[in-house]
Amino acid sequence: DVWHPAYDCVLKEEIIFRIIPYTFPADNPQQSETCSHIGMHGNFFCRRCTVGGSATEKETSEGYQALFKVCYWSNRTLILLISISQPGNARTCGETLGVVEKQLWTACLGVQETVDALQSMTGVKDKIASFWIDKCIIKAREIQNERISNVTTRDPRLNKKTLKGDARKAVKADIVQSIQRVDIHKDTPVEILHTYLLGQDKYVWYATHNEW
Numbered sequence: 001d002v003w004h005p006a007y008d009c010v011l012k013e014e015i016i017f018r019i020i021p022y023t024f025p026a027d028n029p030q031q032s033e034t035c036s037h038i039g040m041h042g043n044f045f046c047r048r049c050t051v052g053g054s055a056t057e058k059e060t061s062e063g064y065q066a067l068f069k070v071c072y073w074s075n076r077t078l079i080l081l082i083s084i085s086q087p088g089n090a091r092t093c094g095e096t097l098g099v100v101e102k103q104l105w106t107a108c109l110g111v112q113e114t115v116d117a118l119q120s121m122t123g124v125k126d127k128i129a130s131f132w133i134d135k136c137i138i139k140a141r142e143i144q145n146e147r148i149s150n151v152t153t154r155d156p157r158l159n160k161k162t163l164k165g166d167a168r169k170a171v172k173a174d175i176v177q178s179i180q181r182v183d184i185h186k187d188t189p190v191e192i193l194h195t196y197l198l199g200q201d202k203y204v205w206y207a208t209h210n211e212w
Helices: 028-034 053-057 061-065 093-108 114-122 127-149 164-181 193-195 197-208
Strands: 006-009 013-017 067-076 079-084
Touching: 053 061, 093 114, 093 127, 114 127, 127 164
Parallel strands: none
Antiparallel strands: 006 013, 067 079
16 A cells, blocks of 8 residues: 555656555455365365365375474574475466366266365365356266166167176266366465464464363
């Protein structure tokens, strides 16, 4: 919020101006949603990078240590050792869009668990895409039932008793397959109130006392 003096050559007079960056301020949950991020309770809990991992991975010594980096500050006889979050690879709009597209195509196969696994493995979950993912899964199951399970409507090849084993699986696979610029990760500024000002005290207190 700084005003800068300048001279406008067109108006031929002195002016003042300020620079307003193109950002998307919001609280942390809303910024996660804006970034097509699964949220802070996901395995990959950061909307800006890919730090994290499965619960099993994070419980190992290597997995836990990978979440942090140790910084040393020396002031003559005083040495401070502080652990702070170790960032993962920065997320990009292109990669996030690619994951969302992959989830949509996967939904066309009618398997909810596979879509859930993709979201858990990447930390990407787009609210708008989720609406269409649900519809795609339902529609894919209806079409698969019509073309694979229902004897009266399915592909005639599946009614042949001689079609067995790998040949039958190949036919089913063929049927299933036939059914089918701002950088939002960088331009969501850190929300100071809940992340730092309250976060260091409120959430640490809650995490250590919520079982009482």
